[in-house]
Amino acid sequence: MSDFAVTISPRFYETDALGHINNASITAWFEVVRVRYLESLENSDFSAAKDWILASIQVDFVAETFYGNDVVAKITAANVGNSSLTIFCEMFQQGKLTVKGKAVLVYMDSAEKTSTRIPDKLREQIAAL
């Protein structure tokens, strides 16, 4: 896939007393890029945020992130299971890898409130990106 990328400008309130961006803010950024990616798949048949439940996240803090330079957050891979979608993310600041993330989402039948098979059309969109 070609990378899906979002540029994030660190905010001063996202720093902490150690002088860098706090890990909780970085994990929140992972939601930003993840939701944008899901929205990019969206069409009239499905709306992103309500169709997916976040099952788990893993974040590796490879290097510190600092205030003052933009961060590029990329979706580097998206693996489709039956009802699950695993999204891989990498973040870079000044060209340096700072964060590696992995999220597992489950596709929901909003009427039944149960997990359900990811529709073919959506599978194609994920594969195409």
Place this chain on the structure above:
Amino acid sequence: MSDFAVTISPRFYETDALGHINNASITAWFEVVRVRYLESLENSDFSAAKDWILASIQVDFVAETFYGNDVVAKITAANVGNSSLTIFCEMFQQGKLTVKGKAVLVYMDSAEKTSTRIPDKLREQIAAL
């Protein structure tokens, strides 16, 4: 009124690179004490968060707040208008005044989605506290 108070333990991620608690976190704490206060008025006839719209806030940062010691956030006064409620808050850390806040809320008729007169029962509860 006797003060209504909530104790808040500053969280590390609420600090910023200046080494103190960031002002955005403190403003968020003001929501915590305000909502708890409104919930304390709540009974079967009204549910707090949905009945009030926040019209404005003012926060004076009297002194820095630091990580490592609890903050006591007090509602010091609540003035009832026709459909509006003005809530005054003070925060203290180690006995020192750090923050003074003022919020204006408007009571809503949730069915009509318009502001409406604060019910008498609720006025009594506010006066009694």
Place this chain on the structure above:
Amino acid sequence: MSDFAVTISPRFYETDALGHINNASITAWFEVVRVRYLESLENSDFSAAKDWILASIQVDFVAETFYGNDVVAKITAANVGNSSLTIFCEMFQQGKLTVKGKAVLVYMDSAEKTSTRIPDKLREQIAAL
């Protein structure tokens, strides 16, 4: 002055259970535009965030802000006192005024840790913007 503006894309985690952007997130956005504005004044003689202390903020929530459309946050005026700077901000979503903010900052002598007169060079920059 010509307006200084920052575009903010609301993030999903900045919504709350009432379905709109939470007031604490909006107040945090006010910091984003304020700090960017101060940084735009910055030169080799002074670094923005450490030279200013936030004395107070006032935020009027004129209309709800929603997820899904960008917000334009503008600095509409900046009034210089002796050691204080009052910054006025307005936020718009889809052309509609949603937020009016006002912040009072105090210029600090970082060595002495006391408030000090805003330097002439900085006054000129503020006036010019």
Place this chain on the structure above:
Amino acid sequence: MSDFAVTISPRFYETDALGHINNASITAWFEVVRVRYLESLENSDFSAAKDWILASIQVDFVAETFYGNDVVAKITAANVGNSSLTIFCEMFQQGKLTVKGKAVLVYMDSAEKTSTRIPDKLREQIAAL
């Protein structure tokens, strides 16, 4: 080990438009309990937050967390390596398991800014808790 536990009252601004507590807030809570745990080990020879670097976190969102009831966040295990410490956390709301977390921290020599062997005294404290 006997569990180390922190009680967290969900805050209204920690909810999102899906009506539950947002995953970014829950990940931030994990920092709260983790830092408190590290501080409980602290003595005059070491100060918690500055001696540890967060290398990675994993969070499984087992069930939704809601506003309105306290969450109990427990450290259920802590495994010491040479310079690394793996902390396991579980969160419960109304007795129901909602979150399972795992964090890997690395002990730092703050002067040298490199990872270093966790001191014996600290190992004993971790084992004893």
